[in-house]
Amino acid sequence: MRKKEAETPVRRSSRLQPEVSSEEMLNNAEAEEQHAPILLLRSSIKAHRLLPAVMEFQPETEPTQPVLEEEPASMPTRTKKIFLQEKDRTVPGEGPERFPRVVLKRLEVAEKEKENEGVEKEEVVEERKVIAQLTPAYSSNLIMKEKLLTPSSDWRNLRERRILKPMDSAVSKKRMLGNGQKHILWMSFCAYLLPCLLILGGASWYLWEFGTPRSLLVVPAQMHQGWSSFALLWRKWQRKEGCSSHCRFLLVESIPENLKYEREAVHYTSVYQAWMELLEGANSSIDIAAFYFSLRDMDIDVESPLSRQGKNVLEKLLELPSRGVKLSIAVNSPQKPQSDTEDLTKKGADVKYLDFQHLTGGVLHTKLWIVDKKHIYIGSANMDWRSLTQVKELGAVLYNCSCLAQDLHKIFQMYRYLGEEGVSIPHPWPTAFSADSGHTHPLHMLLNNNTAEVYISSSPFALCSGGRTSDLAAILSVIDDAEQFIYISVMDYVPRCQYCNPMRFWPAVDDRLRTAACDRRVVVRLLVSCWSHSDMSMFVFLESLSLLSQEPLGCPIEVKVFVVPANEEQKKIPFARVNHNKYMVTDRIAYIGTSNWSEDYFTKTAGIGLIINQTIATGDSILVRQELEAVFHRDWDSSYTHNLHSKMSCNTEA
Incomplete structure (x- = not known):
């Protein structure tokens, strides 16, 4: 009996055997002890390495048993020599014995493959597939199975067989030519597809922005507007520095000749002086929107020395193109005379004429200057020599206020677009014209070092782009x-549509004033103008409004009229000698506009408004609201103001 049977070395081939039960292992051990000598670990491994046999596995139901054979006659010489050396080895303690080499059943397959050298490769592949199916589950990778079951030399051959053979030169050339043709076809297809996509995209964008064109004549103008919109967006995206909101506010006014206030009354910078300073300080551009241009006295029979200031303004405008300052103008059309705008065009100004009668049924009544995209003028003064010396005007100039100037420039660009041939008002306006400020999203600024909320309103409703508050809604x-x-100072206050046919009642503003006075007990004071062109029905409406102040109602409403005196020479000047102001001030907000207060100006006529909410003053500074309030009190208490009565006469002598 052996001393350590349990420590018998395990042959390498046994690692690839399926697991068997312990009882079968005992039976196998007894059979080996009776019929075959025990193989040493070294000799068995060496014999396994030397024999070029392919190991084969059987299913678990038929475990592979080692087969002992005598020396085969067909063994190679080198292998046979090694085999004879192995036979002379002895097991320690038991003397020399012959060790027949172990040949697994897989050797039969190898021998069979040698005998059947003419068998087709497909059969060999098929046989290997069968062998792979019978391989134990622990070796799932087919490549690893082949590597484990194939000697190293066969594995190298197998790996070399898997290397792709180089293509024939003719086949390679043909394939390269085919690829080149495909590449050329693909490039041609892309070159054809790209313009089609661009055209399709442009047409889709045009229909999205403007809808189906009514005529081919409007297409170029609308495309120009689209390009302008893109340019506005591009400039906005390209702008690296933020706009300036630290502004200096200056209230300006024109006081007609021979209109004298008390010495202690407030006085502000004249419109003429403010305009001349803006013209002299311009560096790159001036944009002007105006009702008309009449800076020379060519509309009256005799030359008047009173037109000298208007002529000076025109001379400065004519010099701008030669100084390298771009002058852009949007003006209502038709206008008579057109001599000023024609002379400006000859000097290089870019003038656009807007036929608002055709567009909205009204006129372009805006009075706006934008200088170098950062200085602004808004007010009641027209581009007229009378507005500087013969008409009472009020406006505002804001310096270094580029945030507000950029917002105003969008309105100016809308006017410029409407000056193109064959255009109509788009609905809605492209997003490039969307407002930067409005009632719900005002600009937060510093005006004379005091915080303020500011926004721009516009009329009519058709000219309000996205986010823009209408002028009526602002009021x-x-x-x-x-x-x-x-406190309200306006030339005309008529609660009806003056130029409608037939005329109709329009109580929008009138109802709000009555509500404020009678319900909230807010003091309402209304100062209107009385001159030769006044609509006499206005005074009837104003009288009905003032009657609310009587008992038992006692609503705090007062109405007065302002009359600018005129002598015989001044009476000969048409459309002069009138209080042309258009503003409103409350205990919280200041409003400076360009429109008279009747329905037509808010539904048909183009105009703008400047709304400033400023309630807290810093130090001894004066708020914009307080300055405007002081102007109203000066006019309200002056000798040129008269109480309202049923038989008003506006022909007051100087």
Whole structure:
């Protein structure tokens, strides 16, 4: 009996055997002890390495048993020599014995493959597939199975067989030519597809922005507008520095000749002086929107020395192109005379004429200057020599206020677009014209070092782009916001549509004023103009409004008229000697506009408004609202103001 049977070395081939039960292992051990000598670990491994046999596995139901054979006659010489050396080895303690080499059943397959050298490769592949199916589950990778079951030399051959053979030169050349043709076809297809996509995209964008064109004549103008919109967006995206909101505010006015206030009354910079400073300080551009141009006295029979200031302004405008300053103008059309704008065009100004009668049924009534995209003028003064010396005007100049100037420039660009041939008002306006400020999103600024909320309103509704508050909505919101007082100075206050046929009642503003006075007990004071062109029905409406102040109602409403005196020479000047102001001030907000207060100006006529919400002053500084309030009190208490009565006469002598 052996001393350590349990430590018998395990042959390498046994690692690839399926697991068997312990009882079968005992039976196998007894059979080996009776019929075959025990193989040493070294000799068995060496014999396994030397024999070029392919190991084969059987299913678990038929475990592979080692087969002992005598020395085969067909063994190679080198292998046979090694085999004879192995036979002379002895097991320690038991003397020399012959060790027949172990040949697994897989050797039969190898021998069979040698005998059947003419068998087709497909059969060999098929046989290997069968062998792979019978391989134990622990070796799932087919490549690893082949590597484990194939000697190293056969594995190298197998790996070399898997290397792709180089293509024939003719086949390679043909394939390269085919690829080149495909590449050329693909490039041609892309070159054809790209313009089609661009055209399709452009047409889709045009239909999205403007809809189906009514005529081919409007297409170029609308495309120009689209390009302008893109240019506005591009400039906005390209702008690296933020706009300036630290502005200097200056209230300006024109006081007609022979209109004298008390010495202690407030006085502000004249419109003429402000315009001349803006013209002299311009560096790159000036944009002007105006009702008309009449800076020379060519509309009256005799030359008047009073037109000298208007002529000076025109001379400065004519010099701008030669100084390298771009002058762009949007003006209502038709206008008579056109001599000023024609002379400006000859000097290089870019003038656009807007036929608002055709567009909206009204006129372009805006009075706006934008200088170098950072200085602004808004007010009641037209580009007229009379507005500087013969008409009472009021406006505002804001210096170094580029945030507000950029917002105003969008309105100016809308006017310029409407000056193109064959255009109509788009609905809605492209996003490039969307407002930067509005009632719900005002600009937060510093005006004379005092915080303020500022926004721009516009009329009519058709000219309000995305986010823009209409002029009427702005006026109503200022009235509704008042808590203590509402002071209004306007040339015309007519609660009806003056130029409609037939005329109709329009109570939008009138109802709000009555509500503010009678419901909230807000003091309402209304100062209107009385001159030769006044609509006499206006005074009837104003009288009905003032009657609310009588008992038992006692609503705090007062109405007065302002008359600018005129002598015989001044009476000969047409459309002069009138209080042309258009503003409103409350205990919280200041409003400076360009429109008279009747329905036509808010539904048909183009105009703008500047709304400033400023309630807290820093140090001894004066708020914009307070400056405007002081102007109203000066005019309200002056000798040129008269009480309203049923038989008004506006022919007051100087």
